[in-house]
Amino acid sequence: MINKLFDFIGGVQIPYYKEMSTQDSIGSVALPSQLILPLSQHIGAAAEPIVTVGQAVLKGEEIAKATGYVSAPLHAPTSGTITDIGDYPLPHPSGMRAPCIILTPDGENQWMPLQPHSHDYQTLDPSTLRNIVRGAGIVGLGGAGFPTFIKHNPGPNGHVETLILNGAECEPYITCDDALMRERPEQILAGLKIIKHALNAKRCIIAIEDNKPKAIECLRSALMIYPIENTEVIAIPTIYPAGSEKQLIYTVTGKQVPKDGLPINIGVVCQNAGTCAAVHLAIEKGQPLVSRVVTVSGDVGKPRNVDVPIGMPIDELIQQCGGITGSLRRLIIGGPMMGFAMHQLEIPIVKTSNCVLVDAGNAEHLKPRDEVMPCIRCGSCAEVCPVSLLPQQLYWYSKDLDLEKAQSHYLFDCIECGCCDYVCPSQIPLVQYYRHAKAEIWKRERETQKSDAARERHEFRLFRIEREKEEKAARHKQKKAALKTNAVAANATDSEPSKKHNDPKQAAILAAMERVKAKKLESQIAPKNTDNLTPAQRKTIEEIDKNRKERNNKDTPET
Amino acid sequence: MSLYSPSSPHFHADNSVTQVMLKVLVALVPGIALYVVFFGFGIIFNILLAVITALGCEAIMLKLRKRPVLPFLYDGSALVTAVLLAISIPSIAPWWIIFIGVAFAIVIAKHLYGGLGYNPFNPAMVGYAMLLISYPKEMTNWALTISNTNNYLGPWDSLLVFLKDKHGFDGISGATPLDYLKTQLNLDMTIAEAMQHSSFGLLGGSGFEWISLAFLAGGIWLIKQKIINWHIPVSFLASLFIIALIFYFIDSDRYASPVFHIISGASILGAFFIATDPVSAATTVRGRIIYGAGIGVLIYVIRTWGGYPDAVAFAVLLMNMCAPTIDYYTKPKPYGH
Numbered sequence: 001m002i003n004k005l006f007d008f009i010g011g012v013q014i015p016y017y018k019e020m021s022t023q024d025s026i027g028s029v030a031l032p033s034q035l036i037l038p039l040s041q042h043i044g045a046a047a048e049p050i051v052t053v054g055q056a057v058l059k060g061e062e063i064a065k066a067t068g069y070v071s072a073p074l075h076a077p078t079s080g081t082i083t084d085i086g087d088y089p090l091p092h093p094s095g096m097r098a099p100c101i102i103l104t105p106d107g108e109n110q111w112m113p114l115q116p117h118s119h120d121y122q123t124l125d126p127s128t129l130r131n132i133v134r135g136a137g138i139v140g141l142g143g144a145g146f147p148t149f150i151k152h153n154p155g156p157n158g159h160v161e162t163l164i165l166n167g168a169e170c171e172p173y174i175t176c177d178d179a180l181m182r183e184r185p186e187q188i189l190a191g192l193k194i195i196k197h198a199l200n201a202k203r204c205i206i207a208i209e210d211n212k213p214k215a216i217e218c219l220r221s222a223l224m225i226y227p228i229e230n231t232e233v234i235a236i237p238t239i240y241p242a243g244s245e246k247q248l249i250y251t252v253t254g255k256q257v258p259k260d261g262l263p264i265n266i267g268v269v270c271q272n273a274g275t276c277a278a279v280h281l282a283i284e285k286g287q288p289l290v291s292r293v294v295t296v297s298g299d300v301g302k303p304r305n306v307d308v309p310i311g312m313p314i315d316e317l318i319q320q321c322g323g324i325t326g327s328l329r330r331l332i333i334g335g336p337m338m339g340f341a342m343h344q345l346e347i348p349i350v351k352t353s354n355c356v357l358v359d360a361g362n363a364e365h366l367k368p369r370d371e372v373m374p375c376i377r378c379g380s381c382a383e384v385c386p387v388s389l390l391p392q393q394l395y396w397y398s399k400d401l402d403l404e405k406a407q408s409h410y411l412f413d414c415i416e417c418g419c420c421d422y423v424c425p426s427q428i429p430l431v432q433y434y435r436h437a438k439a440e441i442w443k444r445e446r447e448t449q450k451s452d453a454a455r456e457r458h459e460f461r462l463f464r465i466e467r468e469k470e471e472k473a474a475r476h477k478q479k480k481a482a483l484k485t486n487a488v489a490a491n492a493t494d495s496e497p498s499k500k501h502n503d504p505k506q507a508a509i510l511a512a513m514e515r516v517k518a519k520k521l522e523s524q525i526a527p528k529n530t531d532n533l534t535p536a537q538r539k540t541i542e543e544i545d546k547n548r549k550e551r552n553n554k555d556t557p558e559t
Numbered sequence: 560m561s562l563y564s565p566s567s568p569h570f571h572a573d574n575s576v577t578q579v580m581l582k583v584l585v586a587l588v589p590g591i592a593l594y595v596v597f598f599g600f601g602i603i604f605n606i607l608l609a610v611i612t613a614l615g616c617e618a619i620m621l622k623l624r625k626r627p628v629l630p631f632l633y634d635g636s637a638l639v640t641a642v643l644l645a646i647s648i649p650s651i652a653p654w655w656i657i658f659i660g661v662a663f664a665i666v667i668a669k670h671l672y673g674g675l676g677y678n679p680f681n682p683a684m685v686g687y688a689m690l691l692i693s694y695p696k697e698m699t700n701w702a703l704t705i706s707n708t709n710n711y712l713g714p715w716d717s718l719l720v721f722l723k724d725k726h727g728f729d730g731i732s733g734a735t736p737l738d739y740l741k742t743q744l745n746l747d748m749t750i751a752e753a754m755q756h757s758s759f760g761l762l763g764g765s766g767f768e769w770i771s772l773a774f775l776a777g778g779i780w781l782i783k784q785k786i787i788n789w790h791i792p793v794s795f796l797a798s799l800f801i802i803a804l805i806f807y808f809i810d811s812d813r814y815a816s817p818v819f820h821i822i823s824g825a826s827i828l829g830a831f832f833i834a835t836d837p838v839s840a841a842t843t844v845r846g847r848i849i850y851g852a853g854i855g856v857l858i859y860v861i862r863t864w865g866g867y868p869d870a871v872a873f874a875v876l877l878m879n880m881c882a883p884t885i886d887y888y889t890k891p892k893p894y895g896h
Contacts (some may be wrong), residue, residue: 008894009894012572014570014572093564093566095561095564172570246894246895247894250894256894256895257894257895258895259893259894259895259896261895328562329562329563330562330563330564330565330569331562332567332569334567336567336568336569336570337567337568337569337570338567338568339567339569340564340567341562341563341564341565341566341567341569342562342564343561343562343564344561344562345562357569359569364573365570365571365572365573366569366570367571368563368565369565369571370575371630373575373576373630373634373675373676374674374675374676374677375676376576376579376636376675376676376837376838377676377837377838377840377842378579378837378842379788379837379842379843379847380785382842382843382844382891383788383844386894387893387894387895388891388892388893388894389891389893390842390843390886390890390891392842393886409890410893410896413893413894413895413896416567418567418568418570421568421571422568422570422571422572423572423574425574425575425576425578425579426575426576426676427571427575429565429566431566431567431568432565432566435566
């Protein structure tokens with residue numbers, strides 16, 4: 001069916017160290033003393049707790065509900081008691097703390113009653129399927145954590161030509177998808193079949209890097225037993241970052257996702273292997289997402305893949321994988337190319353944690369950077385950039401904070417894959433410079449937005465003062481005129497309109513109404529720079545605007 | 560507890576500026592060895608003094624500029640500048656030529672512009688151009704090849720020449736083949752007549768042609784090692800070849816053959832080792848091709864119609880000036896645009 005693959009530009013050959021964690025099959029872990037369940041484990045609005053401290057819950061019970069469209073609910077990964085709802089450290093590069101639900105397991109691990117749709121899902125319409133996936137709290141398990149049901153909605157004009165199962169797993173050390181593909185191919189295929197049905201996709205391509213021959217073989221033979229129409233397993237060249245969504249789409253289809261666009265714009269949807277298996281469990285077993293396969297690798301006693309309940313503290317997980325061999329230098333969540341180094345060990349596994357990489361100084365490539373030298377303009381960075389940027393020029397502009405130039409060199413097209421940084425002979429932390437420049441641009445945009453609003457407010461205030469002065473003068477004149485008229489027609493009957501105008505009380509009310517109107521106008525100054533927002537941000541803004549409008553309507557006095 | 564938590568990537572290839580520079584030096588070794596075989600040991604003294612001068616100047620400048628001395632001495636970039644300049648200078652040049660040239664290259668062309676990574680011009684070529692303009696006699700007096708002289712200079716003789724000029728040695732120097740050809744053409748000889756002279760070999764200058772081939776081998780190795788890309792050397796040599804071919808077809812009596820142009824003078828050395836100096840070259844793919852082609856054309860123009868027999872240094876410096884502009888206009892189109 002597919003006769004040609006397309007090589008994307010750039011990329012690097014890197015050591016993979018995958019065999020470390022693939023010696024054993026997927027293991028299980030003993031339940032920890034407590035599970036830490038952050039309310040925000042996905043892109044979008046945080047979930048809202050629907051349980052109280054002290055409440056007993058069963059495995060799979062919803063404990064926090066989704067708030068808004070781009071959001072995901074949270075379920076109890078095991079049966080037990082809610083012992084706290086409060087701020088705990090998150091697996092976040094900043095080391096920040098955020099609201100979490102703490103669940104103390106009772107050891108029974110007892111499921112709530114489940115509602116499987118084992119064979120009838122073909123009769124369900126796509127929107128029902130999406131709602132089940134949404135209710136199961138499934139988000140992209142590859143690392144981004146975008147709520148999966150949204151991807152399953154192609155929109156009114158969306159037409160899905162190709163559904164790609166992303167089994168590339170191009171980051172070194174990580175093997176959780178590899179393990180899943182080798183050991184549970186039937187789950188992945190079952191999930192893929194459901195997604196294909198929900199999307200009404202024409203064809204399916206299962207793309208796996210050719211350094212995983214076992215996974216390719218397992219999925220091919222599983223496909224013989226559980227056939228899916230127009231579906232094919234293909235081996236793609238092993239080159240980092242082949243698993244990056246945009247690069248993978250190009251490799252498989254030869255089409256590029258337009259800038260500021262989504263894969264659906266060119267008729268493509270990508271799904272991670274783990275996500276497919278989760279969709280299968282949600283639909284055909286009725287199980288929400290309560291656990292995931294995690295690779296524990298690097299300097300640990302027993303590197304391997306384990307099926308881990310969401311919320312498992314990482315220090316306990318490492319203990320159960322043989323502990324740290326040596327003195328801990330760095331803890332990375334995700335891969336060594338794009339993963340985040342953590343500040344501490346006391347953080348939980350969340351839905352997006354695919355790998356726990358422990359660096360205790362034994363792996364040669366994980367050593368800290370050597371002394372940074374000046375750029376010698378060798379251009380190696382530009383050769384490996386998978387987006388065809390000029391990392392060197394971006395570096396100069398980011399370093400000097402010449403942000404306009406950085407943007408005209410497409411800073412925001414950078415996917416932060418780290419290829420340029422990896423090959424740089426001067427060991428310059430390039431990606432860090434780009435992140436800094438991006439953050440600086442966002443900061444400045446927010447500031448201009450604020451100062452724009454402030455300026456408009458100020459101008460309006462001047463205008464208002466001027467207008468009030470004029471009105472006052474006008475009223476004065478009228479009053480004088482009225483007094484004269486009154487004097488002339490002293491005995492004449494009072495006419496209603498003149499009374500209305502001359503009454504100082506009425507005038508005060510009118511002025512007050514003017515002021516209220518002015519205030520209302522002021523608070524409705526349209527926000528700026530709202531292009532390029534994520535749907536989540538847009539949603540939040542809309543909500544705030546709505547609330548604001550409601551408040552304003554309430555504030556307006558009845559006349 | 561707070562762990563070491565830098566920004567990603569946490570992985571780094573095992574490479575460094577020092578490695579890049581050392582590989583360049585290794586690639587020069589075969590050419591230098593043949594140099595000794597054909598032209599005597601003078602080149603070795605050139606290189607030694609150049610290296611000492613370069614490291615000394617580098618250290619002094621780093622100190623004056625309040626930069627860490629050791630890491631920058633260790634990066635090897637001064638070594639590459641020194642060696643490239645030393646092998647561009649005649650092997651029988653007196654020592655002070657080397658000293659002045661290298662000091663000028665490191666102090667003026669490199670450090671006054673900001674040191675490693677910031678020099679807009681190739682330091683070795685700036686040093687060379689300065690020497691050629693200031694000391695034309697010393698800079699155009701080349702050793703004769705082993706086959707054309709009875710006085711092959713061994714280590715001791717070379718040292719004497721190096722320190723005290725060439726007193727006492729006769730018949731050891733002459734013009735380079737490119738220089739000779741230019742003079743003869745001006746005397747209305749045809750190419751074929753001029754090339755009867757004993758300083759010509761099979762393809763180009765006798766001796767020089769083998770050294771060029773050795774540099775070619777070193778250059779190809781550098782491409783294989785991914786230290787340089789093919790873009791600049793190939794576009795450089797291709798453009799030189801094509802323009803030479805056109806004129807060769809027009810009048811083969813007055814214009815030397817394309818093969819002669821490629822194999823003579825510093826064409827090969829320039830294409831693989833000098834034009835590819837990353838700091839002063841264009842960096843985009845299309846930019847490098849334009850940059851290399853520009854050098855090739857300029858070399859032909861200067862060699863054929865200009866005042867100098869060889870032109871690599873001037874051509875490279877002229878294109879160095881254009882590199883930022885070339886980069887600006889050859890930005891690649893990013894994914895999805």
